[in-house]
Amino acid sequence: MSLPRMQPSDGIAWITGASTGIGEALALELARRGWSVAITARRLDLLEDVARRADGLPGRIVAHAGDVTDAAAMQAVVDGIESVHGPIALAVLNAGIAPESDGLLDMEAFERIIAVNLVGVARGVSAVRDRMGARGRGQIAVTASVAGYGGLPGASAYGVSKAAVIHLCETLKFDCDRAGITLQLVNPGWVDTPMTRPKTVPMPLIITPEAAARRIADGLASGGFEITFPRRLSWLLKAVNLLPYPAYFWLLRQASRRKGARTL
Template sequence: MTMLRMQPQDGVAWITGASSGIGEAVALELARRGWTVAITARRLDLLEAVALRGAGLPGRIVAHAGDVTDPAAMRAVVEGIESVHGPVALAFLNAGIAQGHRPGGLDAGAFEEIFAVNLLGLVRGLAAVVERMGARGKGQIAVNASLVGYGGLPGAGAYGASKAAAIHLCESLKFDCDRLGIRLQLVNPGFVDTPMTRRNGFPMPFLMTNEAAAVRIVDGLARGGFEIVFPRRLAWAMRLIRLLPYPLYFRAVAKLTGGRGSRR
């Protein structure tokens, strides 16, 4: 089945985790390109502030509050968007959180919280749109994962594992989405200057602005292809390191992260 790249005339775009960071920037970039963009996060006041920042753009941004950890809420959000604005033609499932855990230990609560948003929240967003797009025989979905999902990094156990799971999920679902006529894409960014990454206490190579990341993502949505990945220099480095035998992998990661990883 032919998988079309969606255009503004095909319907609306829906973005989760859009009250700040990459989600907000992508919403504004899509509105610049003429899309009606429905944005979702838990806090309506923050969403409405984003919508105001989009005033005067060729498209428009509308706020629809919802919690990705609540499956009924996700379905209700999509139903509300489609009843008011038309079919969701493009979905960017972006909601995600990160939380540090104790060095040398595991914080089970942090894992549960992060997986509830980054993985199960993703599944709930997918469930809310795949059935509807499949019934129409067309649609486009992009999932925001991370280059961190390529391999284990020190201090990123919960966040990295959730993003690795998101990558695996998208690779698996692509076969079903192809059959349904849905274009499924995976977004793997490197370090982007967001409120979440500003808490990092380590150097972030090739750090880029939200606005630059949004242009890369939206260009990738228009271009097609399964993976939208940037910056490519960092992505290729991480892919090559992942091919190393484990002793060399751990040594290389320890060196790149300033000695925070294993030395054996």
């Protein structure tokens, strides 16, 4: 089945979690490639600063504040974008958090992470899927993480949220295919963002947000279900997760002892 890869002429791009980090860099990268981009996060002042930085680029960026944990707000954001700027052709559901956790299972942090990283993604898909389906075309990309491939030491809440997002996208792909919607899963490794900078865990093969944005934008343009980088890290973690549990737990235990891994 040949599914669409949307172009700037098809409508506007919408990115959540776009005030900093990967979302910010991707908004600017898409604007460089001629897209009109609507960006969403909770803080309007940060969004407007990103939008100003697109001045002089082939495309443009417009700010629409909203909270991905609020279903009514997400629907209102999508309504507002489409009523003012036209159809959302490309949605990149990127909002995510990784707060420090306390103890074996910090339930406050766990619930916050699930609300943003998983439920927030589902709300975003829900807000655009029917509209795209009615038009018979569209493209949705969801940001998860290589941390979702399998259990990692100290990553209980974050890893669970990203594993669930991966599973959600694998499941939704069948319905999206039938509706003519291209669904893609973005699984980055470590990216140097405000979310990762405070952490003390090892960050092998870390890249800049700008490099991540270029890889995501290339993947959006070329198609394929999974966009993952750096491939050396993602394929290594995929291989590790094929091991029998005794070998898997032994290997991860040794790696965490050697590198002093702490909570994500």
